[in-house]
Amino acid sequence: MKYTQDVEYAAAEILAINAGHYVRFAFDKPVLSLYTLIYSTYWYWIVWLADFTLLLLPCIERPAYFTDVPPWVALIIETIALSILFASFILSMHLQDKRKLLSEAVFPYIFLAVFLLTSTDMIIYYALTLKGYYYVRWSRPLRVFFPFALQAGQNVRRVIRNILRTLPNIGNVMFLFLFSVLTFTLLGVGxxxxxxxxxxxGSEYFTNYLDTAWDLYVLTTTANNPDV
Known part of the structure:
Protein backbone atom coordinates (compact mmCIF):
# COMPACT_ATOMS: atom_id res chain seq x y z
CA MET A 1 0.00 0.00 0.00
CA LYS A 2 2.82 2.37 0.88
CA TYR A 3 4.57 1.50 -2.38
CA THR A 4 1.42 2.23 -4.37
CA GLN A 5 1.02 5.63 -2.71
CA ASP A 6 4.64 6.49 -3.46
CA VAL A 7 4.22 5.54 -7.11
CA GLU A 8 1.02 7.59 -7.42
CA TYR A 9 2.68 10.54 -5.71
CA ALA A 10 5.66 10.37 -8.07
CA ALA A 11 3.38 10.06 -11.10
CA ALA A 12 1.33 13.05 -9.98
CA GLU A 13 4.49 15.09 -9.42
CA ILE A 14 5.73 14.26 -12.91
CA LEU A 15 2.39 15.22 -14.47
CA ALA A 16 2.33 18.50 -12.54
CA ILE A 17 5.90 19.38 -13.53
CA ASN A 18 5.26 18.61 -17.19
CA ALA A 19 2.12 20.76 -17.15
CA GLY A 20 3.80 23.62 -15.27
CA HIS A 21 1.52 23.31 -12.24
CA TYR A 22 2.77 23.95 -8.73
CA VAL A 23 0.78 21.65 -6.47
CA ARG A 24 1.49 21.01 -2.79
CA PHE A 25 0.50 17.34 -2.83
CA ALA A 26 -0.74 15.68 0.33
CA PHE A 27 1.03 12.42 1.14
CA ASP A 28 -2.01 10.64 2.57
CA LYS A 29 -4.46 11.22 -0.32
CA PRO A 30 -5.05 9.51 -3.70
CA VAL A 31 -3.23 12.38 -5.37
CA LEU A 32 -3.00 10.85 -8.84
CA SER A 33 -6.74 10.35 -9.30
CA LEU A 34 -7.51 13.74 -7.74
CA TYR A 35 -4.95 15.49 -9.92
CA THR A 36 -6.22 13.90 -13.13
CA LEU A 37 -9.77 14.90 -12.17
CA ILE A 38 -9.01 18.51 -11.23
CA TYR A 39 -6.80 19.15 -14.24
CA SER A 40 -8.86 17.20 -16.74
CA THR A 41 -10.06 19.12 -19.77
CA TYR A 42 -13.73 18.64 -18.97
CA TRP A 43 -13.48 19.81 -15.37
CA TYR A 44 -11.26 22.72 -16.41
CA TRP A 45 -13.85 24.06 -18.85
CA ILE A 46 -16.71 23.39 -16.44
CA VAL A 47 -15.03 25.57 -13.81
CA TRP A 48 -14.27 28.36 -16.27
CA LEU A 49 -17.82 28.17 -17.62
CA ALA A 50 -19.08 28.68 -14.07
CA ASP A 51 -16.75 31.67 -13.69
CA PHE A 52 -17.96 33.33 -16.90
CA THR A 53 -21.56 32.55 -16.01
CA LEU A 54 -21.20 34.48 -12.77
CA LEU A 55 -19.60 37.39 -14.61
CA LEU A 56 -22.44 37.49 -17.16
CA LEU A 57 -25.17 36.97 -14.59
CA PRO A 58 -25.83 40.72 -14.09
CA CYS A 59 -27.38 40.69 -17.57
CA ILE A 60 -30.46 39.00 -16.10
CA GLU A 61 -30.21 40.19 -12.49
CA ARG A 62 -32.31 43.20 -11.61
CA PRO A 63 -31.68 45.94 -12.49
CA ALA A 64 -30.73 44.44 -15.84
CA TYR A 65 -31.25 44.78 -19.56
CA PHE A 66 -33.32 41.59 -19.79
CA THR A 67 -36.06 42.55 -17.37
CA ASP A 68 -38.47 39.80 -18.42
CA VAL A 69 -36.38 37.02 -16.88
CA PRO A 70 -37.89 35.78 -13.58
CA PRO A 71 -35.65 36.18 -10.51
CA TRP A 72 -35.65 32.45 -9.78
CA VAL A 73 -33.83 31.77 -13.07
CA ALA A 74 -30.83 33.82 -11.96
CA LEU A 75 -31.06 32.16 -8.54
CA ILE A 76 -30.78 28.67 -10.03
CA ILE A 77 -27.94 29.64 -12.36
CA GLU A 78 -25.95 31.35 -9.61
CA THR A 79 -26.48 28.46 -7.19
CA ILE A 80 -25.20 25.94 -9.74
CA ALA A 81 -22.19 28.11 -10.64
CA LEU A 82 -21.25 28.71 -7.01
CA SER A 83 -21.65 25.01 -6.25
CA ILE A 84 -19.23 24.12 -9.06
CA LEU A 85 -16.67 26.64 -7.84
CA PHE A 86 -17.00 25.46 -4.26
CA ALA A 87 -16.61 21.83 -5.37
CA SER A 88 -13.46 22.79 -7.26
CA PHE A 89 -12.13 24.51 -4.16
CA ILE A 90 -12.87 21.48 -1.95
CA LEU A 91 -11.17 19.12 -4.41
CA SER A 92 -8.14 21.38 -4.56
CA MET A 93 -7.92 21.53 -0.78
CA HIS A 94 -8.30 17.76 -0.54
CA LEU A 95 -5.52 17.23 -3.07
CA GLN A 96 -2.96 19.42 -1.35
CA ASP A 97 -1.26 19.60 1.99
CA LYS A 98 -3.57 21.99 3.84
CA ARG A 99 -1.01 23.19 6.36
CA LYS A 100 1.53 24.00 3.68
CA LEU A 101 -1.08 25.49 1.36
CA LEU A 102 -2.62 27.79 3.95
CA SER A 103 0.78 28.96 5.17
CA GLU A 104 2.16 29.74 1.70
CA ALA A 105 -0.81 30.77 -0.44
CA VAL A 106 -3.32 33.57 -0.13
CA PHE A 107 -5.90 32.52 -2.70
CA PRO A 108 -7.76 30.05 -0.41
CA TYR A 109 -8.54 32.88 1.99
CA ILE A 110 -9.60 35.12 -0.89
CA PHE A 111 -11.90 32.45 -2.26
CA LEU A 112 -13.53 31.76 1.10
CA ALA A 113 -14.05 35.46 1.80
CA VAL A 114 -15.53 36.14 -1.63
CA PHE A 115 -17.65 32.99 -1.52
CA LEU A 116 -19.11 33.80 1.90
CA LEU A 117 -19.81 37.42 1.00
CA THR A 118 -21.40 36.43 -2.31
CA SER A 119 -23.52 33.71 -0.72
CA THR A 120 -24.71 36.04 2.03
CA ASP A 121 -25.57 38.74 -0.46
CA MET A 122 -27.34 36.20 -2.68
CA ILE A 123 -29.53 34.96 0.15
CA ILE A 124 -30.48 38.49 1.21
CA TYR A 125 -31.10 39.56 -2.38
CA TYR A 126 -33.44 36.75 -3.34
CA ALA A 127 -35.20 36.75 0.02
CA LEU A 128 -36.11 40.41 -0.49
CA THR A 129 -36.64 40.26 -4.26
CA LEU A 130 -39.06 37.35 -4.17
CA LYS A 131 -41.10 39.29 -1.60
CA GLY A 132 -41.25 42.33 -3.86
CA TYR A 133 -38.58 44.48 -2.23
CA TYR A 134 -35.91 46.34 -4.19
CA TYR A 135 -32.32 45.36 -3.46
CA VAL A 136 -29.09 45.85 -5.41
CA ARG A 137 -26.38 43.20 -5.33
CA TRP A 138 -23.33 44.85 -3.80
CA SER A 139 -21.21 41.71 -4.18
CA ARG A 140 -21.20 41.73 -7.99
CA PRO A 141 -17.74 43.35 -8.30
CA LEU A 142 -16.31 40.59 -6.10
CA ARG A 143 -17.09 37.95 -8.72
CA VAL A 144 -14.03 38.93 -10.73
CA PHE A 145 -11.88 37.40 -7.97
CA PHE A 146 -13.25 33.88 -8.48
CA PRO A 147 -11.10 33.07 -11.56
CA PHE A 148 -7.96 34.06 -9.64
CA ALA A 149 -8.86 32.42 -6.33
CA LEU A 150 -8.96 28.82 -7.53
CA GLN A 151 -6.24 26.32 -8.28
CA ALA A 152 -7.30 26.43 -11.94
CA GLY A 153 -6.36 30.11 -12.02
CA GLN A 154 -2.75 29.43 -11.11
CA ASN A 155 -1.45 30.52 -14.51
CA VAL A 156 -3.46 33.74 -14.34
CA ARG A 157 -2.03 34.51 -10.91
CA ARG A 158 1.45 33.77 -12.23
CA VAL A 159 0.99 36.25 -15.08
CA ILE A 160 -0.28 38.95 -12.72
CA ARG A 161 2.59 38.27 -10.32
CA ASN A 162 5.15 38.62 -13.12
CA ILE A 163 3.56 41.88 -14.27
CA LEU A 164 3.71 43.28 -10.75
CA ARG A 165 7.35 42.28 -10.46
CA THR A 166 8.24 44.16 -13.64
CA LEU A 167 6.34 47.32 -12.70
CA PRO A 168 9.22 48.90 -10.69
CA ASN A 169 11.60 48.67 -13.66
CA ILE A 170 8.93 49.86 -16.07
CA GLY A 171 8.10 52.68 -13.67
CA ASN A 172 11.68 53.96 -13.78
CA VAL A 173 11.65 54.07 -17.57
CA MET A 174 8.24 55.74 -17.68
CA PHE A 175 9.35 58.33 -15.14
CA LEU A 176 12.41 59.25 -17.22
CA PHE A 177 10.31 59.36 -20.39
CA LEU A 178 7.65 61.63 -18.90
CA PHE A 179 10.30 63.79 -17.23
CA SER A 180 12.00 64.30 -20.60
CA VAL A 181 8.74 65.15 -22.37
CA LEU A 182 7.64 67.60 -19.67
CA THR A 183 11.07 69.22 -19.50
CA PHE A 184 11.24 69.84 -23.24
CA THR A 185 7.63 71.01 -23.14
CA LEU A 186 8.58 73.64 -20.59
CA LEU A 187 11.57 74.72 -22.68
CA GLY A 188 9.56 74.75 -25.89
CA VAL A 189 6.74 76.85 -24.48
CA GLY A 190 9.19 79.27 -22.87
CA GLY A 202 -4.24 78.47 -38.43
CA SER A 203 -4.34 77.30 -34.79
CA GLU A 204 -1.31 78.18 -32.68
CA TYR A 205 0.94 75.68 -30.98
CA PHE A 206 3.64 75.89 -28.32
CA THR A 207 1.42 78.33 -26.47
CA ASN A 208 -0.29 76.07 -23.92
CA TYR A 209 1.70 73.79 -21.65
CA LEU A 210 -0.74 70.85 -21.56
CA ASP A 211 -1.45 70.95 -25.30
CA THR A 212 2.24 71.13 -26.06
CA ALA A 213 3.00 68.21 -23.74
CA TRP A 214 0.37 66.15 -25.52
CA ASP A 215 1.75 67.12 -28.94
CA LEU A 216 5.27 66.11 -27.95
CA TYR A 217 4.03 62.83 -26.51
CA VAL A 218 2.20 62.06 -29.76
CA LEU A 219 5.33 62.95 -31.71
CA THR A 220 7.42 60.49 -29.68
CA THR A 221 5.06 57.72 -30.76
CA THR A 222 5.53 58.84 -34.41
CA ALA A 223 1.74 59.00 -34.71
CA ASN A 224 0.26 61.81 -36.83
CA ASN A 225 3.75 62.76 -38.00
CA PRO A 226 4.29 65.26 -39.66
CA ASP A 227 0.91 66.75 -38.66
CA VAL A 228 2.24 67.40 -35.15
Whole structure:
Protein backbone atom coordinates (compact mmCIF):
# COMPACT_ATOMS: atom_id res chain seq x y z
CA MET A 1 0.00 0.00 0.00
CA LYS A 2 2.82 2.37 0.88
CA TYR A 3 4.57 1.50 -2.38
CA THR A 4 1.42 2.23 -4.37
CA GLN A 5 1.02 5.63 -2.71
CA ASP A 6 4.64 6.49 -3.46
CA VAL A 7 4.22 5.54 -7.11
CA GLU A 8 1.02 7.59 -7.42
CA TYR A 9 2.68 10.54 -5.71
CA ALA A 10 5.66 10.37 -8.07
CA ALA A 11 3.38 10.06 -11.10
CA ALA A 12 1.33 13.05 -9.98
CA GLU A 13 4.49 15.09 -9.42
CA ILE A 14 5.73 14.26 -12.91
CA LEU A 15 2.39 15.22 -14.47
CA ALA A 16 2.33 18.50 -12.54
CA ILE A 17 5.90 19.38 -13.53
CA ASN A 18 5.26 18.61 -17.19
CA ALA A 19 2.12 20.76 -17.15
CA GLY A 20 3.80 23.62 -15.27
CA HIS A 21 1.52 23.31 -12.24
CA TYR A 22 2.77 23.95 -8.73
CA VAL A 23 0.78 21.65 -6.47
CA ARG A 24 1.49 21.01 -2.79
CA PHE A 25 0.50 17.34 -2.83
CA ALA A 26 -0.74 15.68 0.33
CA PHE A 27 1.03 12.42 1.14
CA ASP A 28 -2.01 10.64 2.57
CA LYS A 29 -4.46 11.22 -0.32
CA PRO A 30 -5.05 9.51 -3.70
CA VAL A 31 -3.23 12.38 -5.37
CA LEU A 32 -3.00 10.85 -8.84
CA SER A 33 -6.74 10.35 -9.30
CA LEU A 34 -7.51 13.74 -7.74
CA TYR A 35 -4.95 15.49 -9.92
CA THR A 36 -6.22 13.90 -13.13
CA LEU A 37 -9.77 14.90 -12.17
CA ILE A 38 -9.01 18.51 -11.23
CA TYR A 39 -6.80 19.15 -14.24
CA SER A 40 -8.86 17.20 -16.74
CA THR A 41 -10.06 19.12 -19.77
CA TYR A 42 -13.73 18.64 -18.97
CA TRP A 43 -13.48 19.81 -15.37
CA TYR A 44 -11.26 22.72 -16.41
CA TRP A 45 -13.85 24.06 -18.85
CA ILE A 46 -16.71 23.39 -16.44
CA VAL A 47 -15.03 25.57 -13.81
CA TRP A 48 -14.27 28.36 -16.27
CA LEU A 49 -17.82 28.17 -17.62
CA ALA A 50 -19.08 28.68 -14.07
CA ASP A 51 -16.75 31.67 -13.69
CA PHE A 52 -17.96 33.33 -16.90
CA THR A 53 -21.56 32.55 -16.01
CA LEU A 54 -21.20 34.48 -12.77
CA LEU A 55 -19.60 37.39 -14.61
CA LEU A 56 -22.44 37.49 -17.16
CA LEU A 57 -25.17 36.97 -14.59
CA PRO A 58 -25.83 40.72 -14.09
CA CYS A 59 -27.38 40.69 -17.57
CA ILE A 60 -30.46 39.00 -16.10
CA GLU A 61 -30.21 40.19 -12.49
CA ARG A 62 -32.31 43.20 -11.61
CA PRO A 63 -31.68 45.94 -12.49
CA ALA A 64 -30.73 44.44 -15.84
CA TYR A 65 -31.25 44.78 -19.56
CA PHE A 66 -33.32 41.59 -19.79
CA THR A 67 -36.06 42.55 -17.37
CA ASP A 68 -38.47 39.80 -18.42
CA VAL A 69 -36.38 37.02 -16.88
CA PRO A 70 -37.89 35.78 -13.58
CA PRO A 71 -35.65 36.18 -10.51
CA TRP A 72 -35.65 32.45 -9.78
CA VAL A 73 -33.83 31.77 -13.07
CA ALA A 74 -30.83 33.82 -11.96
CA LEU A 75 -31.06 32.16 -8.54
CA ILE A 76 -30.78 28.67 -10.03
CA ILE A 77 -27.94 29.64 -12.36
CA GLU A 78 -25.95 31.35 -9.61
CA THR A 79 -26.48 28.46 -7.19
CA ILE A 80 -25.20 25.94 -9.74
CA ALA A 81 -22.19 28.11 -10.64
CA LEU A 82 -21.25 28.71 -7.01
CA SER A 83 -21.65 25.01 -6.25
CA ILE A 84 -19.23 24.12 -9.06
CA LEU A 85 -16.67 26.64 -7.84
CA PHE A 86 -17.00 25.46 -4.26
CA ALA A 87 -16.61 21.83 -5.37
CA SER A 88 -13.46 22.79 -7.26
CA PHE A 89 -12.13 24.51 -4.16
CA ILE A 90 -12.87 21.48 -1.95
CA LEU A 91 -11.17 19.12 -4.41
CA SER A 92 -8.14 21.38 -4.56
CA MET A 93 -7.92 21.53 -0.78
CA HIS A 94 -8.30 17.76 -0.54
CA LEU A 95 -5.52 17.23 -3.07
CA GLN A 96 -2.96 19.42 -1.35
CA ASP A 97 -1.26 19.60 1.99
CA LYS A 98 -3.57 21.99 3.84
CA ARG A 99 -1.01 23.19 6.36
CA LYS A 100 1.53 24.00 3.68
CA LEU A 101 -1.08 25.49 1.36
CA LEU A 102 -2.62 27.79 3.95
CA SER A 103 0.78 28.96 5.17
CA GLU A 104 2.16 29.74 1.70
CA ALA A 105 -0.81 30.77 -0.44
CA VAL A 106 -3.32 33.57 -0.13
CA PHE A 107 -5.90 32.52 -2.70
CA PRO A 108 -7.76 30.05 -0.41
CA TYR A 109 -8.54 32.88 1.99
CA ILE A 110 -9.60 35.12 -0.89
CA PHE A 111 -11.90 32.45 -2.26
CA LEU A 112 -13.53 31.76 1.10
CA ALA A 113 -14.05 35.46 1.80
CA VAL A 114 -15.53 36.14 -1.63
CA PHE A 115 -17.65 32.99 -1.52
CA LEU A 116 -19.11 33.80 1.90
CA LEU A 117 -19.81 37.42 1.00
CA THR A 118 -21.40 36.43 -2.31
CA SER A 119 -23.52 33.71 -0.72
CA THR A 120 -24.71 36.04 2.03
CA ASP A 121 -25.57 38.74 -0.46
CA MET A 122 -27.34 36.20 -2.68
CA ILE A 123 -29.53 34.96 0.15
CA ILE A 124 -30.48 38.49 1.21
CA TYR A 125 -31.10 39.56 -2.38
CA TYR A 126 -33.44 36.75 -3.34
CA ALA A 127 -35.20 36.75 0.02
CA LEU A 128 -36.11 40.41 -0.49
CA THR A 129 -36.64 40.26 -4.26
CA LEU A 130 -39.06 37.35 -4.17
CA LYS A 131 -41.10 39.29 -1.60
CA GLY A 132 -41.25 42.33 -3.86
CA TYR A 133 -38.58 44.48 -2.23
CA TYR A 134 -35.91 46.34 -4.19
CA TYR A 135 -32.32 45.36 -3.46
CA VAL A 136 -29.09 45.85 -5.41
CA ARG A 137 -26.38 43.20 -5.33
CA TRP A 138 -23.33 44.85 -3.80
CA SER A 139 -21.21 41.71 -4.18
CA ARG A 140 -21.20 41.73 -7.99
CA PRO A 141 -17.74 43.35 -8.30
CA LEU A 142 -16.31 40.59 -6.10
CA ARG A 143 -17.09 37.95 -8.72
CA VAL A 144 -14.03 38.93 -10.73
CA PHE A 145 -11.88 37.40 -7.97
CA PHE A 146 -13.25 33.88 -8.48
CA PRO A 147 -11.10 33.07 -11.56
CA PHE A 148 -7.96 34.06 -9.64
CA ALA A 149 -8.86 32.42 -6.33
CA LEU A 150 -8.96 28.82 -7.53
CA GLN A 151 -6.24 26.32 -8.28
CA ALA A 152 -7.30 26.43 -11.94
CA GLY A 153 -6.36 30.11 -12.02
CA GLN A 154 -2.75 29.43 -11.11
CA ASN A 155 -1.45 30.52 -14.51
CA VAL A 156 -3.46 33.74 -14.34
CA ARG A 157 -2.03 34.51 -10.91
CA ARG A 158 1.45 33.77 -12.23
CA VAL A 159 0.99 36.25 -15.08
CA ILE A 160 -0.28 38.95 -12.72
CA ARG A 161 2.59 38.27 -10.32
CA ASN A 162 5.15 38.62 -13.12
CA ILE A 163 3.56 41.88 -14.27
CA LEU A 164 3.71 43.28 -10.75
CA ARG A 165 7.35 42.28 -10.46
CA THR A 166 8.24 44.16 -13.64
CA LEU A 167 6.34 47.32 -12.70
CA PRO A 168 9.22 48.90 -10.69
CA ASN A 169 11.60 48.67 -13.66
CA ILE A 170 8.93 49.86 -16.07
CA GLY A 171 8.10 52.68 -13.67
CA ASN A 172 11.68 53.96 -13.78
CA VAL A 173 11.65 54.07 -17.57
CA MET A 174 8.24 55.74 -17.68
CA PHE A 175 9.35 58.33 -15.14
CA LEU A 176 12.41 59.25 -17.22
CA PHE A 177 10.31 59.36 -20.39
CA LEU A 178 7.65 61.63 -18.90
CA PHE A 179 10.30 63.79 -17.23
CA SER A 180 12.00 64.30 -20.60
CA VAL A 181 8.74 65.15 -22.37
CA LEU A 182 7.64 67.60 -19.67
CA THR A 183 11.07 69.22 -19.50
CA PHE A 184 11.24 69.84 -23.24
CA THR A 185 7.63 71.01 -23.14
CA LEU A 186 8.58 73.64 -20.59
CA LEU A 187 11.57 74.72 -22.68
CA GLY A 188 9.56 74.75 -25.89
CA VAL A 189 6.74 76.85 -24.48
CA GLY A 190 9.19 79.27 -22.87
CA UNK A 191 11.27 79.74 -26.02
CA UNK A 192 8.68 79.53 -28.80
CA UNK A 193 5.55 80.96 -27.20
CA UNK A 194 6.14 84.48 -28.52
CA UNK A 195 6.94 83.32 -32.06
CA UNK A 196 3.25 82.66 -32.81
CA UNK A 197 3.81 79.36 -34.58
CA UNK A 198 0.69 78.00 -36.26
CA UNK A 199 -0.58 74.77 -37.76
CA UNK A 200 -1.71 74.70 -41.41
CA UNK A 201 -5.27 75.24 -40.16
CA GLY A 202 -4.24 78.47 -38.43
CA SER A 203 -4.34 77.30 -34.79
CA GLU A 204 -1.31 78.18 -32.68
CA TYR A 205 0.94 75.68 -30.98
CA PHE A 206 3.64 75.89 -28.32
CA THR A 207 1.42 78.33 -26.47
CA ASN A 208 -0.29 76.07 -23.92
CA TYR A 209 1.70 73.79 -21.65
CA LEU A 210 -0.74 70.85 -21.56
CA ASP A 211 -1.45 70.95 -25.30
CA THR A 212 2.24 71.13 -26.06
CA ALA A 213 3.00 68.21 -23.74
CA TRP A 214 0.37 66.15 -25.52
CA ASP A 215 1.75 67.12 -28.94
CA LEU A 216 5.27 66.11 -27.95
CA TYR A 217 4.03 62.83 -26.51
CA VAL A 218 2.20 62.06 -29.76
CA LEU A 219 5.33 62.95 -31.71
CA THR A 220 7.42 60.49 -29.68
CA THR A 221 5.06 57.72 -30.76
CA THR A 222 5.53 58.84 -34.41
CA ALA A 223 1.74 59.00 -34.71
CA ASN A 224 0.26 61.81 -36.83
CA ASN A 225 3.75 62.76 -38.00
CA PRO A 226 4.29 65.26 -39.66
CA ASP A 227 0.91 66.75 -38.66
CA VAL A 228 2.24 67.40 -35.15
Missing amino acids: ILKNKKLTYPN
